[in-house]
Amino acid sequence: MTQVDQNALTQFLLRLGDNTLVLGHRVSEWCGHSPVLEEDIALANTALDLIGQTQLWLGLAAEVKGNDSSADKLAFLRDAWDFRNVLLVELPNGDFGQTLMRQFLFDAWQSIMLGRLIKSSDPRIAAIAEKVSKEVTYHVERSSGTVVGLGDGTDESHARMQVALDYLYPYVGEMFLSDDTDAAMVQAGIAPDPSSLRAEYDALVGKVMAEATLVIPDRAYTHKGGRTGYMHTEHLGHILTSMQWLQRTYPGAEW
Amino acid sequence: MTRPDVKQVWEWLDGVPDPEIPVISLVDLGIIRGVAWQDDTLIVTLTPTYSGCPATSIINMDIETALRGHGIERLELKRQLSPAWTTDWLSGKGRAALEEYGIAPPQPAGGPTRCPQCKGSNLEKLSQFGSTPCKAQWRCRDCLEPFEYFKCI
Numbered sequence: 424m425t426q427v428d429q430n431a432l433t434q435f436l437l438r439l440g441d442n443t444l445v446l447g448h449r450v451s452e453w454c455g456h457s458p459v460l461e462e463d464i465a466l467a468n469t470a471l472d473l474i475g476q477t478q479l480w481l482g483l484a485a486e487v488k489g490n491d492s493s494a495d496k497l498a499f500l501r502d503a504w505d506f507r508n509v510l511l512v513e514l515p516n517g518d519f520g521q522t523l524m525r526q527f528l529f530d531a532w533q534s535i536m537l538g539r540l541i542k543s544s545d546p547r548i549a550a551i552a553e554k555v556s557k558e559v560t561y562h563v564e565r566s567s568g569t570v571v572g573l574g575d576g577t578d579e580s581h582a583r584m585q586v587a588l589d590y591l592y593p594y595v596g597e598m599f600l601s602d603d604t605d606a607a608m609v610q611a612g613i614a615p616d617p618s619s620l621r622a623e624y625d626a627l628v629g630k631v632m633a634e635a636t637l638v639i640p641d642r643a644y645t646h647k648g649g650r651t652g653y654m655h656t657e658h659l660g661h662i663l664t665s666m667q668w669l670q671r672t673y674p675g676a677e678w
Numbered sequence: 679m680t681r682p683d684v685k686q687v688w689e690w691l692d693g694v695p696d697p698e699i700p701v702i703s704l705v706d707l708g709i710i711r712g713v714a715w716q717d718d719t720l721i722v723t724l725t726p727t728y729s730g731c732p733a734t735s736i737i738n739m740d741i742e743t744a745l746r747g748h749g750i751e752r753l754e755l756k757r758q759l760s761p762a763w764t765t766d767w768l769s770g771k772g773r774a775a776l777e778e779y780g781i782a783p784p785q786p787a788g789g790p791t792r793c794p795q796c797k798g799s800n801l802e803k804l805s806q807f808g809s810t811p812c813k814a815q816w817r818c819r820d821c822l823e824p825f826e827y828f829k830c831i
């Protein structure tokens with residue numbers, strides 16, 4: 424394995440961990456509010472998996488970062504501008520359909536990314552990817568099934584799913600952008616260039632949307648700025664006020 | 679103290695119940711991947727079932743309590759992620775105990791083969807998720823009882 428810049432590796436791991444952290448928190452907001460009990464349980468389980476994955480990614484980021492860092496400190500003591508998640512995962516839940524559409528658009532990307540990371544030159548990353556990809560295979564199966572069920576459902580559910588796709592799709596492109604951090608990962612054999620995942624992603628999303636009778640919008644425009652930390656949406660700060668409240672009010676509090 | 683035989687330690691661990699499904703042991707669950715002595719320290723290697731499973735920390739505590747109760751003083755619990763846990767590692771004894779308890783054991787086909795209550799085979803899936811990360815919800819159309827299925831991963 425080629426020596427890789429440890430700051431770049433930390434950035435890369437923060438991107439993975441912040442994606443699952445922020446989406447995990449978003450999905451957990453449904454707890455107790457879902458349309459039916461089974462879906463409530465399913466969403467809570469999905470959120471739980473995502474938070475568990477966060478512990479692995481941010482735990483490794485903290486290890487690489489050193490200096491007494493920890494997964495908890497990274498999750499609870501950074502402010503919005505230090506987060507490296509893509510904008511897609513911080514967007515509001517909207518209705519149930521919008522939440523599941525966002526989940527599918529992310530699950531599809533994550534399942535493809537993890538498939539590549541299993542072959543990472545960094546054995547720690549490969550081990551996490553191997554573990555997590557089993558859970559994500561299950562997530563994508565469920566979210567794609569729900570997108571098809573609601574898209575190819577009643578007039579009402581179809582219309583709502585199309586609105587959700589139109590709203591969320593301009594945020595998809597950010598998952599495939601690359602910069603110097605990605606180039607460093609590619610060079611060290613740690614991770615693929617995100618843009619190399621696009622064809623497989625388009626094939627998977629295209630197939631599911633066709634089954635769901637939904638029309639994929641034009642992809643000319645992409646919102647970006649989350650994974651580089653350049654600019655998040657206004658929604659991230661609101662998530663953090665709720666997610667980080669306890670640690671900020673009672674620093675160092677433990678169970 | 680003398681170092682107990684690792685075989686003895688495995689037997690002790692087989693006496694520690696899973697905190698969420700107490701009819702099976704941690705050994706039945708297949709999450710204990712190794713028991714070994716390193717000088718005077720006993721190393722127990724564990725792999726998590728699901729990365730976010732809240733039982734993981736309880737499991738570590740239960741192992742520590744049990745082994746200290748058997749006189750082990752120097753103990754280290756190690757986490758191992760790869761190879762990732764699979765339901766193939768559930769013991770035969772564990773599978774039988776699950777069904778007896780009312781939870782259909784995992785099947786390679788991806789769904790239960792029979793109702794754990796009436797053994798009927800006319801089954802339907804209610805949800806891919808259940809009360810813990812490792813289970814899904816199913817229902818038997820013969821006896822109409824809902825039941826949990828231990829997901830195959």
Ligand SMILES: [Zn+2]
Nearest residue numbers: 793796818821
């Ligand atoms: Zn039955």
